Amino acid sequence: MKIFKNTFSKIFESKSKIKETFSNILSFSSLTDNDKEKIEECLLSSDLGWELTEKTMSNLEKIAVNETWEDVLYKTLKRSIKNSNIIDNSLKKVLIIVGVNGSGKTTSAAKIANFFKLNNKSVTLVAADTYRAAAVEQLKIWANRTNINFISNPNTKDPASIAFDGVNSGISNGDDYIIIDTAGRLHTSKNLMNELEKVYRVISSLTKEISVLISIDGNTGQNGIKQAKEFGKILPIDNIILNKMDGTAKGGVALSIMHELLIPISFLGVGESFEDLLEFELDSYLKSLII
16 A cells, blocks of 8 residues: 555645545535536546546445545445456466557566566566567666566567567466567557557467557556557457556546456556556555545
8 A cells, every 4th residue: 555655646636636626525415516516527637537437426426424535435436447347457378568659568568577577477578579679679688687588589570470489488488477569559550550460360379378468658548548449459458557657647547447448457657667567456546546
């Protein structure tokens, strides 16, 4: 709990606005139209999204009136998210990390590899970004620092070939996890999206134990949801890495993303260092946002 409170001190703007709004509401059993308008505006400005805000509003008056506003909001938001029937966020053997340019994929790949290593898991890190030499070099440096098996191939521009070799190597080594970094791409680029589909198809010939994680920049808000939906038309996205949460004041974006996509968040990126990665845990996140 303590680490979440410290890490998310930077969403103070959201937290401050929520606290100011809700502490001025005297009774949730008799909300005036003005009260409802203030609450709605507060939640929307925290990037909770319209649909989840409306759901939260409808649930607010179902809570016991003798509870504090923190308890009311915590239980209401949790109920709204839980009712979305979001699937389990456990990760399979092969992790393919996808997303648009600049969303933090490469640093996420390295940080997740380090996270597993610290939890006594063996890892292979695969550099399948054939468009950005700096990404390959960056992964190589991080892999060397943490003594993690690293696969790349400067002699080919085919990411599917590199991914195939990397998964083969990881399976042969008996590694617990194989993490594949892919190039950033816009969903509007048909050729690049077909290339990504090929990566998945090739790996599927080796194993069915595949999780596809989309890296989303937390500052993009509702646009990040659109990105995930578009990538989901090509690949079976089943987990989310929400990055750059150290710079956003719109703390509700994580809840909005989970609610709209019905996909769990596995990790939160809160900086560039190895330790700036947190496993997402709904209770802790809600408490850090509200209390």
